[in-house]
Amino acid sequence: MIGFFQLYVTHWEDWWPDLRDAAGNTLLLTLCAFAIALLVGLLLALAKLSRSGLISRSATVFIEIMRGVPTLVILFILYFGIVPIGITLDAFVASILGLGIHAGAYVAEIFRGGIQSIHRGQREAAVAVGMTPLQSLRYIILPQAVAVMLPPLINMLVLVLKDTSVCSLVAAPEIMLRAKDLASTYFQPLHLYVLAGVMYFGMAWPLSLLARVWARRRGRGRRV
Amino acid sequence: MFAAALLGGAVVTIQITLGAFLLAFLLGLLLAVIDSMRVMLLRALVATYVEVFRNVPALTLLFIIYFGLAQVGIRLQPIPAAIIGLGLGGGAVLTEVFRAAFRALHQGQREAALAVGMTPMMAIRHIILPQAWRVVLPPLGNYAVALLKETSVASAIAAPEIMFYARQLVTRTFETPLVYAMTSLLYLAMTVPMAHVVWRLEQRRRWA
Numbered sequence: 001m002i003g004f005f006q007l008y009v010t011h012w013e014d015w016w017p018d019l020r021d022a023a024g025n026t027l028l029l030t031l032c033a034f035a036i037a038l039l040v041g042l043l044l045a046l047a048k049l050s051r052s053g054l055i056s057r058s059a060t061v062f063i064e065i066m067r068g069v070p071t072l073v074i075l076f077i078l079y080f081g082i083v084p085i086g087i088t089l090d091a092f093v094a095s096i097l098g099l100g101i102h103a104g105a106y107v108a109e110i111f112r113g114g115i116q117s118i119h120r121g122q123r124e125a126a127v128a129v130g131m132t133p134l135q136s137l138r139y140i141i142l143p144q145a146v147a148v149m150l151p152p153l154i155n156m157l158v159l160v161l162k163d164t165s166v167c168s169l170v171a172a173p174e175i176m177l178r179a180k181d182l183a184s185t186y187f188q189p190l191h192l193y194v195l196a197g198v199m200y201f202g203m204a205w206p207l208s209l210l211a212r213v214w215a216r217r218r219g220r221g222r223r224v
Numbered sequence: 225m226f227a228a229a230l231l232g233g234a235v236v237t238i239q240i241t242l243g244a245f246l247l248a249f250l251l252g253l254l255l256a257v258i259d260s261m262r263v264m265l266l267r268a269l270v271a272t273y274v275e276v277f278r279n280v281p282a283l284t285l286l287f288i289i290y291f292g293l294a295q296v297g298i299r300l301q302p303i304p305a306a307i308i309g310l311g312l313g314g315g316a317v318l319t320e321v322f323r324a325a326f327r328a329l330h331q332g333q334r335e336a337a338l339a340v341g342m343t344p345m346m347a348i349r350h351i352i353l354p355q356a357w358r359v360v361l362p363p364l365g366n367y368a369v370a371l372l373k374e375t376s377v378a379s380a381i382a383a384p385e386i387m388f389y390a391r392q393l394v395t396r397t398f399e400t401p402l403v404y405a406m407t408s409l410l411y412l413a414m415t416v417p418m419a420h421v422v423w424r425l426e427q428r429r430r431w432a
Contacts (some may be wrong), residue, residue, distance in 0.1 A: 064416060064419070065408075065412065067369075067415070067419065068369075068373075068411060068412045068415035068416050068419065069373070069408045069411050069412060069415075070373040070374070070375075070376035070377075070387070070411060071373070071376075072376040072377060072379070072387060073376060073387070073390075073404060073407055073408055073411060076387075076390075076391075076404055077401075077404045077408070080394065080400050080404070081400050081401050081404040081405075082401070083400065084398075084400055084401055085401065158279065162279075162280070162281040162282070163281070164281075165281035165282075165283040165284055166281075166283055166377060168283070169377075169379075169380055176281075176283060176284065176287070179287075180287075183291065187295075188295065189287070189291035189292045189294070189295055190288065190291075190292035190293065190295040190296060191292075193284060193287040193288040193291065193292045194288055194292065196284050196287075197280045197281075197284045197285070197288060200279065200280050200281055200284060201276060201279045201280050204278075204279035204280075205275060205279045208275070208278065208279055
């Protein structure tokens with residue numbers, strides 16, 4: 001058992017700089033993909049709530065497809081699949097787009113659920129005191145909806161963070177790719193993949209805790 | 225030719241999904257029951273398990289189990305390794321699902337069962353589980369859909385599932401767009417009906 005940890009001490013200076021840089025890339029990938037997911041999610045949610053049947057139905061179909069296909073397939077389509085039609089994306093860009101669009105479909109449902117969770121009376125009351133629909137959205141609906149949406153959004157962020165590991169399969173330079181390279185150089189796969197797991201845990205756990213604390217604080221005194 | 229190879233992969237995808245689901249289900253139920261016994265030490269162990277496995281990517285777990293364990297002499301075949309890796313991760317997800325379901329039932333149910341002389345195990349078996357079942361079905365279905373999609377990462381440890389064959393077909397035929405379009409359709413053919421069933425279950429629960 002002690003021998004197991006000793007190996008980390010011996011190799012720390014060989015491994016850590018590479019993995020630390022890769023962790024930076026993982027975080028960058030996560031944040032960029034999540035920003036895209038928020039944007040895509042907002043557009044899809046608005047499209048889905050639209051009065052036009054065609055727009056709302058297209059959004060529904062798009063969401064269903066994105067939720068029904070693995071992230072890996074979407075990444076492979078963006079990275080390898082559209083090369084023959086003349087579009088070549090960098091691995092990092094393809095990863096950001098792939099993860100972002102995929103997560104966007106889930107974020108859309110979070111947004112929609114959040115907005116619909118606010119009782120109609122709130123909107124009617126806002127309109128009754130003379131607010132325009134946009135004002136009622138801005139001052140009445142959104143402030144309440146955001147509180148509902150925040151815990152699932154943070155959970156989504158954790159999912160995106162974990163999903164970035166898949167980007168190693170299109171050779172985006174993140175933690176798993178570095179761990180794989182190092183494992184084939186030093187022949188210590190167990191140590192390196194466990195270390196990778198610890199690094200993911202170190203990034204994801206605080207976020208998971210945050211989501212739970214937030215949800216609990218909001219839930220207090222509300223649940224019937 | 226494409227279709228035959230991909231369908232062969234679909235069989236393995238389904239095998240891995242079923243195997244991992246069964247493992248996750250049993251593990252989740254076991255851990256949730258242990259958690260409901262209210263012993264501090266056991267609860268802490270369950271919580272640790274859930275936190276660790278919920279916050280580590282599936283791919284990392286698969287690599288630890290497939291490549292990492294081989295280093296200490298435990299050599300698993302790709303399919304069992306995928307089932308174990310995905311199942312262990314899923315166990316953490318389903319522990320939370322079962323735990324939430326147990327909690328959703330009114331505390332009085334358990335107390336009443338104990339008051340009429342049932343043991344805690346009997347209360348779980350005859351009172352809690354039959355009611356929790358209905359609460360638990362939609363999240364179980366959602367997990368099954370997510371799991372089926374997640375099996376695609378098993379291609380990275382050479383488990384011969386859909387993505388594994390898709391990648392092979394691409395290197396052999398260079399028909400990249402066609403192969404991945406068919407791959408997507410194949411996944412959709414499985415996940416969309418599953419998602420539809422989950423949706424129906426959720427609707428039914430809302431009316432009940």
